[in-house]
Structure formats: structure tokens, C-alpha cells
Amino acid sequence: MAETVKYLLDESDIPTHWYNLLPDLPSPPPPPLHPGTGQPVGPDDLAPLFPMALIQQEVTTESRVEIPEAVRDVYRLWRPTPLIRARRFEEALGTPARIYYKYEGVSPAGSHKPNTSVPQAYYNAAEGVDRLTTETGAGQWGTALAFACALFDVDCEVWQVRASYDQKPYRRAMMEVFGATVHPSPSDITEAGRKILADSPDSPGSLGIAISEAVEVAAGDPNTRYCLGSVLNHVLMHQTVIGEEALEQLALAGDTPDLIVGCMGGGSNFAGLSFPFIREKLAGNIDPTIRGVEPAACPTVTRGVYTYDFGDTAGMTPLLKMHTLGHDFVPDPIHAGGLRYHGMSPIISHLCETGVMEAVAKRQTECFEAGVLFARTEGIVPAPEPTHALAVTVDEARRCAETGEEKVILTAMCGHGLLDLSAYEKFLAGEVVDYEYPQARIDEALTRLPNPDL
Numbered sequence: 429m430a431e432t433v434k435y436l437l438d439e440s441d442i443p444t445h446w447y448n449l450l451p452d453l454p455s456p457p458p459p460p461l462h463p464g465t466g467q468p469v470g471p472d473d474l475a476p477l478f479p480m481a482l483i484q485q486e487v488t489t490e491s492r493v494e495i496p497e498a499v500r501d502v503y504r505l506w507r508p509t510p511l512i513r514a515r516r517f518e519e520a521l522g523t524p525a526r527i528y529y530k531y532e533g534v535s536p537a538g539s540h541k542p543n544t545s546v547p548q549a550y551y552n553a554a555e556g557v558d559r560l561t562t563e564t565g566a567g568q569w570g571t572a573l574a575f576a577c578a579l580f581d582v583d584c585e586v587w588q589v590r591a592s593y594d595q596k597p598y599r600r601a602m603m604e605v606f607g608a609t610v611h612p613s614p615s616d617i618t619e620a621g622r623k624i625l626a627d628s629p630d631s632p633g634s635l636g637i638a639i640s641e642a643v644e645v646a647a648g649d650p651n652t653r654y655c656l657g658s659v660l661n662h663v664l665m666h667q668t669v670i671g672e673e674a675l676e677q678l679a680l681a682g683d684t685p686d687l688i689v690g691c692m693g694g695g696s697n698f699a700g701l702s703f704p705f706i707r708e709k710l711a712g713n714i715d716p717t718i719r720g721v722e723p724a725a726c727p728t729v730t731r732g733v734y735t736y737d738f739g740d741t742a743g744m745t746p747l748l749k750m751h752t753l754g755h756d757f758v759p760d761p762i763h764a765g766g767l768r769y770h771g772m773s774p775i776i777s778h779l780c781e782t783g784v785m786e787a788v789a790k791r792q793t794e795c796f797e798a799g800v801l802f803a804r805t806e807g808i809v810p811a812p813e814p815t816h817a818l819a820v821t822v823d824e825a826r827r828c829a830e831t832g833e834e835k836v837i838l839t840a841m842c843g844h845g846l847l848d849l850s851a852y853e854k855f856l857a858g859e860v861v862d863y864e865y866p867q868a869r870i871d872e873a874l875t876r877l878p879n880p881d882l
């Protein structure tokens with residue numbers, strides 16, 4: 429009989445709780461600060477932007493938070509997601525390593541993002557919010573929130589980074605099919621957008637700018653709240669359904685991971701996969717290396733500084749202690765739009781600073797090569813973002829081929845690339861170039877940190 433490659437769970441195995449890593453850490457990450465007072469932000473500071481249930485989740489000290497039945501019921505549309513042994517990919521690499529991928533591309537948006545958009549829309553609807561605003565880079569988060577808002581009957585307004593608005597008309601169409609209104613960012617309907625347009629009318633936009641616009645509109649209307657698709661503690665927590673399932677599935681496969689690898693934009697998909705394994709690692713049960721991968725063109729952890737910075741360009745959010753390239757940093761237009769964020773989740777940054785996990789950077793051509801090999805062997809065209817994790821997986825698998833080591837590698841396949849085919853088309857035509865972010869531009873952006881002494 430052929431070897432099993434696909435590890436499936438039943439609907440009844442969908443986790444009943446999200447996992448909050450914070451109480452299990454030896455030391456907590458530094459708190460968010462109010463930019464005016466320099467004091468830790470309290471619930472009241474956040475209330476204009478987020479519903480109380482999510483504010484509580486942001487600061488909870490419980491390690492397990494129950495998933496509402498209405499949310500689990502929506503998760504049933506695509507969860508549990510498969511864990512697949514990439515046997516043909518292994519064979520093509522000639523490696524004795526065993527490579528598994530946890531595939532989130534089966535969700536309605538084609539990525540991990542609905543794991544958090546659904547509870548975010550649910551809690552907002554439960555507190556009577558009429559409209560949600562948000563930003564989107566690659567279009568994945570906007571699509572996920574538009575879908576969730578359609579289910580809970582909430583209006584959805586999305587600021588899509590200009591470069592992606594122009595390059596990805598199908599993402600915009602998908603958001604509109606789900607009922608959302610989509611604006612290119614920078615737009616002329618917010619003060620933050622108008623200010624950027626006055627300085628640079630051809631601005632390709634950035635996630636930081638789009639966040640400023642969505643936050644401004646939410647802060648100005650009592651019936652509107654704002655949603656973030658990554659970075660914040662509650663978002664990372666919602667994503668832990670990925671890792672909880674993967675723990676069970678790897679146990680079914682009879683393997684324990686030696687290396688867990690995933691791409692990092694704001695850190696949510698990789699946190700979702702890795703945090704339940706980090707819990708087991710901190711408890712001394714397993715000892716995998718946890719390696720996050722970012723683009724060389726937006727090297728937040730590997731080349732940024734660890735300090736307090738704004739989450740957005742206009743400086744409207746609380747100050748977060750994180751690795752940052754500076755809040756007005758505009759990255760080169762790499763195809764992995766979801767990885768073009770100037771900051772990083774404060775929890776991930778803290779884990780990197782304390783040595784619980786590590787970060788590396790990869791150039792996009794190498795990532796596309798790995799993505800194409802994966803497509804030709806496993807049949808899934810990965811989104812450009814997770815090809816960053818695949819590039820590291822390939823390196824490690826080749827190293828194992830040399831040493832004969834039978835490493836178990838678990839990689840986060842956080843989305844498919846069926847709406848990114850134009851990027852693959854460019855790659856196959858030899859038109860994809862690498863960007864190495866010049867140190868001078870990083871140094872320059874870092875001169876505008878709100879308070880470098882924090």
C-alpha cells in the first residue's frame with residue numbers, strides 16, 4: 429500500500445480554544461504605550477477602535493480562550509485544514525528530510541486570514557458595530573474581512589495599497605463580490621491620504637499609509653470600528669487553530685518537528701502554526717528550531733531595530749515595541765505584498781530578542797524558484813509569501829541530502845497563489861528582480877522614530 433501523505437482530522441477535532449502564548453513566556457513583552465503620555469495604553473484608549481471583547485483578548489492572562497460556537501461553526505466551512513507530507517517535493521530535492529506542510533489555502537479567501545477575520549467580525553457584530561474599516565496589502569486580508577462581514581451582516585470598507593489595487597484587479601473584484609467597498613490607498617477621502625498625495629502624487633502606497641486611512645475613518649465614527657489582519661496579540665491568538673491542529677496531525681504521522689519554518693509579514697500565520705509548538709518546547713517536550721523568514725527587500729527583524737514605533741505611517745496608533753524599519757518606510761514593490769510591512773508583531777519580536785525563535789531573510793527570485801518546484805511536484809501554486817518559507821525548506825533539505833540527516837521539517841503553507849499568477853508569469857519570463865534594501869535608506873527612515881530612547 430502507498431504511504432499516507434495526507435493527515436486529516438474530523439470536524440469534531442476543530443480546536444475549542446485559541447492558545448495565548450503570553451502567560452507561558454518566562455518574561456512578558458513590553459506593553460504598548462500611549463504616544464502622548466508614554467504610559468501603557470489602557471482599554472479606554474483602544475475603545476474607539478476595537479470592540480471590548482477583542483481589547484480583553486489583547487491583554488488576557490488566560491492561556492486558553494474559548495472559541496464561540498458561532499465562530500467554530502464558520503470554521504467548519506474549511507477547517508480542519510490538511511497537513512500534507514510533501515513526498516514528491518522531497519524526492520525532487522533528493523533529501524532524506526521529511527517535509528510536511530500545513531495548508532491554509534483551502535479557506536474561502538485562499539489564505540490563513542479568515543481564521544481571525546471571522547472572530548473579529550463576529551465580536552464587532554455582537555457589540556452592535558455597523559461598519560468595519562481595514563487596510564489590505566496583497567488583498568488577502570481585505571478579502572478575508574469582506575467574507576466575514578458578509579456572514580455577520582456588517583459593512584466593510586477596505587483601503588487597498590495602490591500598487592496592489594492596480595496590479596491585482598481580481599482581489600478587488602473578490603472583495604466586491606463579498607460586498608465590500610474598496611478604495612486605493614493613498615486616497616483623497618482621508619486627511620492622512622491627502623497629505624501623502626500632496627507630497628507624492630504617484631505614491632505606490634504602503635500598509636502603514638493604508639492603516640492610517642482606515643484608522644482615521646474608524647476613529648471619526650462611533651458606529652465604525654477598525655480591524656487589523658496581523659501584528660496584534662488577539663490576531664496571533666486566533667491563528668493558533670493552525671498549530672493546534674498541526675500538533676495532532678504530526679502525532680498521527682508519528683513525527684516530531686526538528687525545524688518549523690514560516691514566512692513573516694506581521695507574524696500572524698507563523699505565530700499561528702508555531703505558538704502551540706513553542707508551548708511544547710517551553711514545557712521541555714520537544715525542541716524544534718523555530719525560524720521565521722522575511723523578504724530581503726523588507727528585512728524587519730534581520731536589519732531593523734527593536735524599539736517603540738508607530739504601527740502606521742501617520743502616527744495614529746499606540747507605540748509598539750517591535751522590530752521596525754521606521755513607520756514611514758516604503759518597501760520596494762516585491763510580489764509578496766503581504767510581507768511588505770515596516771514592523772513586526774511585538775510577541776514575535778520579543779521571541780526573536782530572547783532567542784526562542786530566529787529570523788532569516790530571502791530574496792524573491794530564490795523564493796519563486798522554490799515555489800515553482802513545489803507547484804511542479806505537489807500541485808499547489810503557493811502564494812508568493814509562503815515561497816519564502818519554501819526557499820528555507822529547500823536549503824535545509826539540501827543540507828540534509830549532504831549530511832544524510834533525516835530532519836523533520838514543518839512548513840507553513842499559508843495560502844495559494846491562484847490570484848498571483850501574473851507574478852509567476854513575470855518570474856517565468858525572467859522579469860523578477862531582487863531588491864536588497866540599502867542600509868542608507870534604512871538608517872534614514874530610522875531617524876524619524878518617535879522616541880529612540882524607549
Ligand SMILES: *Cc1c(COP(=O)(O)O)cnc(C)c1O
Pocket residue numbers: 539540541566568569657658659691692693694695696697698766767811813814842843844
Ligand atoms: C497576509 C499574508 C501574509 C503575511 O502576514 P502574516 O501576519 O505574517 O501571516 C503571509 N502570507 C499570506 C498568504 C498572507 O495572506
